[in-house]
Amino acid sequence: MVSIKDVAKKANVSTATVSRVISRPEAVKEETSMKVMKAIHELKYQPNVLARQLRKLETKTILVIVPDITNTFFSKVLRGIEYVAVSKGYKVLLGDAGNDVAREGEFLNVLRQKQADGIVLLTARMETSLIEEFALDYPLVLACEYIEGSTIPTVSIDNISGARKATEYLISLGHKKIGMITGPLNVVLGRDRLKGFSQAMARHDLPVEPSLVQEGNFTYDSGYNMMLKFLALSNPPTAVFAANDEMAFGAVKAVKDRRMRVPEDISVIGFDDIEFSSIFEPPLTTISQPTFEIGTTAMELLLKLINEDELTRNQYILEDKLIERQSCVSNNNPL
Amino acid sequence: MVSIKDVAKKANVSTATVSRVISRPEAVKEETSMKVMKAIHELKYQPNVLARQLRKLETKTILVIVPDITNTFFSKVLRGIEYVAVSKGYKVLLGDAGNDVAREGEFLNVLRQKQADGIVLLTARMETSLIEEFALDYPLVLACEYIEGSTIPTVSIDNISGARKATEYLISLGHKKIGMITGPLNVVLGRDRLKGFSQAMARHDLPVEPSLVQEGNFTYDSGYNMMLKFLALSNPPTAVFAANDEMAFGAVKAVKDRRMRVPEDISVIGFDDIEFSSIFEPPLTTISQPTFEIGTTAMELLLKLINEDELTRNQYILEDKLIERQSCVSNNNPL
DNA sequence: ATTTAGAATGTAATCGATTACAATCAGGTT
DNA sequence: AACCTGATTGTAATCGATTACATTCTAAAT
Structure with a gap:
């Protein structure tokens, strides 16, 4: 040495x-x-950077906690974070919780032990009070998820308006009997997308029938099963909004297995625009999130926090976008 | 403080x-x-862990260089690495090259500056001499890719035998005229899978016609285009082996666009068994790699290197597996 | 030649732990 | 009481940089 x-x-x-x-x-x-x-x-x-860091009491490292690194949605956000981080001389420590809520919290010690200068959370499923407290002591940015009523700097899309947009698109195609497969309703994300759906329906004086709202859990299988429930109805919906693309895939599969067609018999719209959505058959109409930008914005925000720059605001809402592909079509089945 | x-x-x-x-x-x-x-x-x-690390001259951190974090194949390997790392008290620094070869090498400085105790490379596209030299000075493990003739500890599947297995499966179904869409032939991985294909054909006395071997680049589009070339032949293959699943998806799509069916008219087999292969229609028959185990094994190996334990060997070949789904069927089109 | 300001360099404290070595203590032996 | 041993604890050096402050140099001004 x-x-x-x-x-x-x-x-x-x-x-x-x-x-x-x-x-x-x-x-x-x-x-x-x-x-x-x-x-x-x-x-x-x-x-020896360790010595330098010890002297300067900074690590030039930030920690990112991801609920599931194998989910391309998160890995794309992560890439955005990395992109900005590296360009500013920061390194990225990865905390992959592997979908295990308990593990999310454990990573916080990395900060407490001064091994990172700040943290980006792509998940907020641990105790909110814990996160709130933590944000007081350390630079912290929430991306994708958010905590209701919190002032923690947050970057995300407006899930309510995104869901509204998806629903209104179906309505604009002449659909009136619209079903929704929601995400888990114990997380804000799930609730918000349902809220957007309800708002859109209300705005157009369409009823939201309880049997047409089924709670899924963001997995392919849950999408499949919930769609089966819809199809078992005496009067099934002509269009279905699934709160994410995986569930939309499952839903489409269920329709096909029942020897019906998407979009001819039932239109399906998803949310997120993941990799496979364009390859899927039919190519899935969905709401696209600016994943990379969410990442870059979050990292830029964190950098400001670290440098103690003034923040002009603490809620950064990025634009989502409706991606029209081929899984939705005008309602040709008027009541 | x-x-x-x-x-x-x-x-x-x-x-x-x-x-x-x-x-x-x-x-x-x-x-x-x-x-x-x-x-x-x-x-x-x-x-303060920095102080401890400085004194002990160790960081309890390892660096993983990934060619593309948004590729689920790599993120699953990464998860395996993380799993073992965290359980042994190590943290994982992520180096995402974003498919940019130049960036891969830059991350090596993290090691030189003693900010990590070791490194796992999920890519070997930078100069091999650089990697070889590096392995002399620092604990280094190669996962997924490997360098021909090198003694660097490596964890991967046997790509040659995997490709042979895929090809022999098609042969066992009675196919004789088999096409292959290869990966880029300037990387070992691409060459190996072609080698396996050739070996299988040779073993069964089947000719490898040059027009039936097309070089792709592991992308959906290249799979699509190469399959189009096959279909334009006066006597197209009855089965096609694509060197990865993405290309297989593209190939299937090309067949469908030509108003033919998979597997009835042409069988298609892929390689990797990524997330969507089971959701795809038809569900893709493919060779599955034990991604998580590749990750855990690589990390365990790296730990041994760091602790200067004796290595019993330096090539760890894990088992791949043929996953039979519905994209291949017996040849009903004898010459 | 002397003074002086500013540039260039050096000395040594510091960051926060770990640890070799030294010092002290407690209790048992003789 | 004097001595010894092993258990406890303290002192201070150390890891490798950064940096406040002190010192020395240089060259211009008087």
Whole structure:
């Protein structure tokens, strides 16, 4: 291990000078600088970042807690975070909870032990009071999810308006009997998308029949099963809004298995626009989230927090977008 | 920031004793220990890990370089790595190259600067000499990819035998005219899967016609286009082996767009068994890689390297598996 | 030649832990 | 009482950088 002392000795200067050559070259004479650089190269010196960090009490590392790294939605957000982080000289520590809520909280110790300068949470399923407290002590940004009534800086889309948009699209196609497969209603995300659905229906004076709202859990299987329930109805919906794409896939599959067609017999719209949605058959009409931008915005926000810059606001709502593909069609089955 | 000194003062002992209470409690008297613990709790003391790491010259962190984090194949391997890492008290630094070869190499500095104790490479596209040199100086494990003729510890499946297995499966179904859509042939992975294909054909005395081997680049679009080439032949293949699932999806789509059916008119087999292969229509027959196990094995291997344990061998070949779904069927179109 | 300001460099404290070594203590032996 | 041993605890060096402050140099001004 070659340290700054070795370089200093070799170049016949003090360690202070070596340090200055590295961090503030303008403060040292050209000639000395050359000498030092030469020694650095000859010894292949690499500063020990741990020592630097200890001295400066900063790590140039941020922690990202992800509920499930194998979910492309999150990995795309993560990529956005990484992109900005690396460009600003930060490294990204990954905390993958593997869909286990208990593990999410454990990662917080990384911050407490000063091994990261800040944290981005892509999940808010742990105790909200814990998160709130934590945000008081450390730079923290919420992305994708949010906590109701909290002032923690948050980046996300407006899930209510997104869901409303999806529903109104179906309505604009002439559908009146519309079913919804919701996400789990114990998380804000699930509730918000249902809320958007209800708002759209109300705005157009359409009734929301309880039998046409089924609670899923964001999985393919739940989408499949809930659609089966709809199809068992004496008077099934002509269109279905699934709160995410996986459930929409399951729903479409259920329709096909019943020897019916999407979109001819039933229109289906999803939410998220994941990778496979365009490859799926029929290509899925859905609401697209700006995943990469959510990531970059969250990271930029965190950087401001770390640098104690003034925040102009703490809720950043990004634009979602309706992606029209081929799983929805005008209602040709008027009551 | 409360440090060990504050605790020492409060408990009326030296910092050495506090340190011992934390790391070797058996070396300090019960009574003192209690006093110290009390102070620790009252002050909510958290040891500064940076300082500890600096002193011990270890970081309890490993770096994983991923070519593309949004690819579920890699994120599953990553999850395996994380799983073992966290259970052994290690943290995972993520280096996502975003499919940019140049960025892969940049992450190596993290190691040089002693910010990680070891590294797992899920890609070997940078200069092999660079990797070889690096492996001399730092604990390094290759996962998924490998370098020909290298002694670097490697965890992967046997791509040649996997490809052979896929091809022989088609042959066992009575197919004789079999096409292959390869991966890029400038990477070992691509070459190996082609090699396996050729071996299987040779073993069964089947000719490999040049027009029936098309080079793709692992993307959906390339699969689509190469299949189009096959279909334009006067005598197209009755079965096609695509070197990964994405290309297989594209290939199937091409067949459908030509108003033919998979598997009735053409059988298609893929490689990797990614998430959507089972949802795809028809559900894709493919070779499944034990992604999670690749990750766990790689991490365990790296741990051994870090602890300087003896390695019994340096090539770990895990078992792949043929997953029979519905995209392949017996040849009903004998020449 | 002397003074002086500003540039360049060096000295040593510091960040917060760990740990080799030294010092002290408690209790048992003689 | 004097001595010894092993258990406990304390002192201070150490890890490798950064940086406040002190010192020395340089060159221009007087």
